[in-house]
Amino acid sequence: MDETRPALWWARRDLRISDNPALVEATRRADAGAVFVWTRGIHLWSGRRSGHLARVLWQLRDALGGALAVRRGDAATVVLEAAQEADAAVVWAAREYSPSGITEQESVAAALKADGRALKLIGSPYAVAPGRVTKADGTEYKVFTPFRNAWREHGWRAPAAAADLRQMRSWQRHDADVDLDQMAAHGDSSDPLVTLHEFREDRILEALEDFVASDIDRYSTDRDRPDLDSTSHLSVALAYGQVHPRTVLAETGPLQGDGPRVFESELAWRDFHADVLFHHPQARRDSLTPVLADDDWLTGRESDAVFMVWRDGLTGFPLVDAGMRQLQQTGWMHNRVRMVVASFLVKDLLVPWQRGADYFRRALLDYDHAQNQLNWQWVAGTGRDASPFFRIFNPVTQADKFDPQRRYVQRWVPEVDTPAYPSPIVDHKTARADTLALHQAARSARQGTSN
Ligand SMILES: Cc1cc2nc3c(=O)[nH]c(=O)nc-3n(C[C@H](O)[C@H](O)[C@H](O)COP(=O)(O)OP(=O)(O)OC[C@H]3O[C@@H](n4cnc5c(N)ncnc54)[C@H](O)[C@@H]3O)c2cc1C
Incomplete structure (x- = not known):
């Protein structure tokens, strides 16, 4: 594998610039490319979610100086073509642990390998990747509280260093390009979804800082009150990977008190559920325990x-x-x-x-x-x-x-x-x-x- 050639970042559920190990790796050499695959089966959502995704990608492309290709198609075809176009020997991406994410990354890895290239997976959308927190005998935790205790003990990495974005490559127009300008413009400023759910990464990080500075202390007492609106509203940004839970935990870690601890515990639920689905892929449709006939x-x-x-x-x-x-x-x-x-x-x-x-x-x-x-x-x-x-x-x-x-x-x-x-x-x-x-x-x- 020629390590002097440019690399490609395959953006997945990690649509952010900061604290992004895959982006850091891909941009170690000049002329790195970035591609997001808009897949019919995966992104065939409501107009609402597609519109939000388009805005998220639009701002990411902007933050990358235009160097993000957003293309329709299946992941293996689009990523391989982009790697060929960028002359990338290596494609970097965050590892997925869901059944569909695993299938997708396996198909991309196989297509790249057949063409003499490699997929390298680094990081995940979780503080601690599914499958890592296990009992002493190596089996999964079935109950949340011991999982959370072991999760805390396991710990997580510090946020990744900033990526060097100065010399990313720009792309030629391609038939499969998604018209982000048109899709992102679907919501206008009178649409409550646009004003309620921030899609710019810098503002999401500011909102996180505000929450940690002013609201987290009352989180343990007020979080169950829908009338007080006292939760972080980070779930949308976490779902698209605009902020990594590790970035959030780096903010809460030094704080004392019940608020930060209870808040961290909610992030442990996020990792716990990903861990359950990883061990039991059938849980996406089937009840793990039947309750009624x-x-x-x-x-x-x-x-x-x-x-x-x-x-x-x-x-x-x-x-x-x-x-x-x-x-x-x-x-x-x-x-x-x-x-x-x-x-x-x-x-x-x-x-x-x-x-x-x-x-x-x-x-x-x-x-x-x-x-x-x-x-x-x-x-x-x-x-x-x-x-x-x-x-x-x-x-x-x-x-x-x-x-x-x-x-x-x-x-x-x-x-x-x-x-x-x-x-x-x-x-x-x-x-x-x-x-x-x-x-x-x-x-x-x-x-x-x-x-
Ligand atoms: C039926 C049902 C469906 C849900 N579907 C989703 C979903 O599709 N996506 C989603 O992110 N959350 C889901 N949740 C969990 C939870 O309701 C949301 O994460 C939370 O309301 C988001 O608001 P927040 O960011 O202000 O949360 P906060 O209270 O500020 O919590 C911080 C973060 O902790 C995590 N978190 C909090 N509660 C839970 C929980 N119960 N399970 C897992 N993680 C949690 C989230 O990432 C959240 O952003 C669901 C809960 C229920 C009961």
């Missing part, structure tokens, strides 16, 4: 009808409706409310978690496969170290506790106290009792068959 779930038209009422925020349960409308209007929802709406769909309405997860995939700007699927499984009681199925959130008492002045509900459901607001779609007490009875019956049946 297959025919207990609502199906057909009945299921479609209640699903649409839930999706549109018209269930007659103000906290559920507020959350679903916040999601619809902004592409983001507060974590406590995500838990309540998910529990309501699965346990009050008996709709399988996969259907809710699919809707979140289209609606969330911070959609992250591992986080979404495993959080749904957590709420549904089907995942690793999940909330037990018999724990059913009460949407009324949750609202009383976490939105005591009803400010959150009134903001998203302005008609809540008028006759225009629908009556509850179910009686929660009855729905809860029915669901628990189904659960008990399914458990007994499973125990019966395993005896």
Whole structure:
């Protein structure tokens, strides 16, 4: 392998300049190239997410002085062609651990190898890469708290040095280029998504600093309050890799107190879910633990009808409706409310978690496969170290506790106290009792068959 030739950065879920080991490696020599593959199967999202991705890439290209090619196609073809065009012997990229990410990087590695080139993987989207935190006997942790303790003990690297971007190459126009200018312009400044979710890396880092300087201390007490808006809102930037969790942890690490520790623990959940999906790729669709019999779930038209009422925020349960409308209007929802709406769909309405997860995939700007699927499984009681199925959130008492002045509900459901607001779609007490009875019956049946 000729180490004097230029290299290529294959940008994936690491769409940032700072703290980016793959970019640092690729730019060690002059004339480095950068390419992002806009893949139909992977980026066939809602217009909302495609629009946001386009803005993220647009600002990244700008930060790289125009030296980013964004091309449609499958990863193996696009990366190989870009490597040939850049005369790159080596392509650098961050390693992915999700089932689709692994397949993708294997196909790119094979295509490059067949052409006498190499794919080198460095770093990951996580503080500690999936598969690294293991018990003494080398097996995975199944329970979160010991995982988090071992995760802290394992530790993470310091942020990477700055990449030298001065001599990156610019690209010739290519038929497969995505028209970023046109796509990024789709959202205008009156679109709440544009103003709510920052897509410029420098401003994201500023927002992180502001959060650490002023809000993190109250995080441990206020994070469950959707009315106080006291969380970091970093999830969108983390999902696209505009900030690395290691950069965040480098900011929180020196701080004392419960706020920073509880906040770090949330980042440990992020790594835990990625670890679970890495060990159990089937968890992207299948429940890791079954909770009800297959025919207990609502199906057909009945299921479609209640699903649409839930999706549109018209269930007659103000906290559920507020959350679903916040999601619809902004592409983001507060974590406590995500838990309540998910529990309501699965346990009050008996709709399988996969259907809710699919809707979140289209609606969330911070959609992250591992986080979404495993959080749904957590709420549904089907995942690793999940909330037990018999724990059913009460949407009324949750609202009383976490939105005591009803400010959150009134903001998203302005008609809540008028006759225009629908009556509850179910009686929660009855729905809860029915669901628990189904659960008990399914458990007994499973125990019966395993005896
Ligand atoms: C049903 C359901 C679906 C979800 N889907 C997603 C998703 O697709 N993408 C996503 O990033 N998060 C998801 N979450 C987790 C969580 O709701 C969001 O990460 C959080 O609300 C983002 O807001 P924030 O950045 O202000 O969080 P903060 O409270 O400021 O937390 C900081 C960071 O910690 C991580 N984090 C916090 N809570 C969790 C959690 N429960 N699981 C994993 N990581 C966490 C996130 O990266 C977050 O940005 C889901 C939760 C539920 C209950």
